[in-house]
Amino acid sequence: xxxxxxxxxxxxxxxxxxxxxxxxxxxxxxxxxxxxxxxxxxxxxxxxxxxxxxxxxxxxxxxxxxxxxxxxxxxxxxxxxxxxxxxxxxxxxxxxxxxxxxxxxxxxxxxxxxxxxx
Amino acid sequence: xxxxxxxxxxxxxxxxxxxxxxxxxxxxxxxxxxxxxxxxxxxxxxxxxxxxxxxxxxxxxxxxxxxxxxxxxxxxxxxxxxxxxxxxxxxxxxxxxxxxxxxxxxxxxxxxxxxxxx
Numbered sequence: 001x002x003x004x005x006x007x008x009x010x011x012x013x014x015x016x017x018x019x020x021x022x023x024x025x026x027x028x029x030x031x032x033x034x035x036x037x038x039x040x041x042x043x044x045x046x047x048x049x050x051x052x053x054x055x056x057x058x059x060x061x062x063x064x065x066x067x068x069x070x071x072x073x074x075x076x077x078x079x080x081x082x083x084x085x086x087x088x089x090x091x092x093x094x095x096x097x098x099x100x101x102x103x104x105x106x107x108x109x110x111x112x113x114x115x116x117x118x
Numbered sequence: 119x120x121x122x123x124x125x126x127x128x129x130x131x132x133x134x135x136x137x138x139x140x141x142x143x144x145x146x147x148x149x150x151x152x153x154x155x156x157x158x159x160x161x162x163x164x165x166x167x168x169x170x171x172x173x174x175x176x177x178x179x180x181x182x183x184x185x186x187x188x189x190x191x192x193x194x195x196x197x198x199x200x201x202x203x204x205x206x207x208x209x210x211x212x213x214x215x216x217x218x219x220x221x222x223x224x225x226x227x228x229x230x231x232x233x234x235x236x
Contacts (some may be wrong), residue, residue: 009138009139010136010137010138010143010177011136012134012135012136013134013135013136013137014130014132014133014134014135014223015132015133015134016130016131017130017132017135018128018129018130018234019128019129019130019131020127020128021127025128038220043132048149058125062199073214081134096216097234097235101230101234105226105229105230106133108223108226109134109223112219112222116219117134117215
């Protein structure tokens with residue numbers, strides 16, 4: 001590889017998460033889970049499409065609910081893994097908050113990558 | 119926890135890495151390895167203090183060397199795992215490049231955290 005090819009082909013990549021007093025509140029996996037619950041109207045179905053156990057998905061939802069002033073997901077009816085679930089207004093806001101912060105991060109990284117001198 | 123306690127206690131956290139045409143060039147672990155090689159003058163000693171195998175440490179060094187126009191680490195003398203190693207000028211620049219980018223990221227996250235409305 002020539003020097004000129006090496007120059008300008010490096011870029012910054014990054015990931016972010018939102019932390020609260022009790023640890024992670026929102027990250028990519030958690031927000032994808034919220035989006036999947038919104039799509040499927042069910043925690044168990046969302047978990048299945050994300051190839052995670054219902055138990056783990058519920059643990060994430062429970063953590064987000066406890067971090068938030070009002071719950072991000074509410075169960076509608078039915079027993080363990082059986083009933084439906086809906087995203088609340090707080091859940092929609094959480095997705096929006098995270099996606100906007102991530103977009104700003106990606107914009108920052110794109111801009112900052114231009115200053116890399118390698 | 120009261121609403122007022124919940125407000126203002128959320129913040130953005132993030133990690134970054136520098137990617138080149140062949141994958142990751144620099145990340146936190148790789149830069150810590152470079153700093154440890156600078157401190158110890160030896161890949162094997164640096165690996166030991168970071169609790170990684172010599173084989174893995176060398177793999178990371180080799181990857182960084184292949185990404186860089188000039189090597190970031192050179193072996194001085196001796197056989198496999200035996201001889202000393204030094205950071206080159208390119209290695210110093212790599213550490214500096216990464217640490218400055220990371221500082222800028224942390225500044226961005228601190229500033230952007232103030233805009234979180236939860």
